[in-house]
Amino acid sequence: MKDFDAKRILQQPFFKGLNLPLGTDAEIIETFDVTGLNDSAAIEKKLADLHALDDKLKEYRRLVKENIAALKDKIVEQATQGADVEADAATLRQLNFIDDRVEIFNLGFGRLFVNIEKILDMQYRKEFGARLKAARQAKGLTQKDVASMIHVTPSALSYYESGMSEPTMKNLIRLADALNISSDSLLR
Numbered sequence: 001m002k003d004f005d006a007k008r009i010l011q012q013p014f015f016k017g018l019n020l021p022l023g024t025d026a027e028i029i030e031t032f033d034v035t036g037l038n039d040s041a042a043i044e045k046k047l048a049d050l051h052a053l054d055d056k057l058k059e060y061r062r063l064v065k066e067n068i069a070a071l072k073d074k075i076v077e078q079a080t081q082g083a084d085v086e087a088d089a090a091t092l093r094q095l096n097f098i099d100d101r102v103e104i105f106n107l108g109f110g111r112l113f114v115n116i117e118k119i120l121d122m123q124y125r126k127e128f129g130a131r132l133k134a135a136r137q138a139k140g141l142t143q144k145d146v147a148s149m150i151h152v153t154p155s156a157l158s159y160y161e162s163g164m165s166e167p168t169m170k171n172l173i174r175l176a177d178a179l180n181i182s183s184d185s186l187l188r
Contacts, residue, residue, distance in 0.1 A: 034046050034116055034119050035119070037123075038123070039123070040120060040123045040124055043119060043120045043123055046116060047113075047117070050112060051113075054106070054109050057102055057106060057109070058106075060102060061102045061106070064095055064098055064099050065099060067095060068092065068095045068096060068099060071088060072092065075088050075092065122163065125163035125164075125165070125166050127188075128160075128163065128166065128186060128187065129160055129163040130163075131186050131188065132160055135181055135185070135186065136161075136179060139179055139180070141179075143157045143158055146175070146178055149174070149178040150171055150174035150175055150178050151174070152171060160175075
């Protein structure tokens with residue numbers, strides 16, 4: 001077995017460079033709060049930052065688990081030789097605590113991913129609706145006019161424009177045709 005010092009892992013520059021937000025759950029959630037953002041690009045940036053931190057945490061946890069296993073082996077070996085293992089046992093407890101805390105972060109990040117992705121989806125629909133409304137108004141058409149052209153109710157078109165729902169692919173194509181624009185310009 002290779003010689004191992006558990007404290008070494010806690011002092012490695014890799015861990016210091018992670019800049020893990022080891023605050024309260026509320027402080028961490030605030031770091032990734034997107035509720036005040038009204039731009040899908042800004043929300044996507046927050047989501048990318050969260051994914052990057054999640055990747056760092058996974059690597060961190062992998063290294064901690066490796067060192068927990070190695071330290072357990074060392075403690076067993078030293079105990080069979082009658083050596084004092086109290087210092088290593090204390091370090092092992094610290095590593096297990098760190099591992100538990102990172103696992104809690106991972107669970108919290110899972111919830112954050114879902115929430116941010118829902119907010120991003122709502123923002124995409126809102127932006128789509130604004131582009132649809134602008135295109136309709138630029139053509140001088142009412143919601144009723146466009147709704148009858150694409151065979152939906154005016155309230156359905158209102159829902160599209162408000163971001164409350166999104167059109168099917170068939171209705172998206174009909175909208176683009178009715179407004180004489182590309183579907184890409186609505187989706188951007």
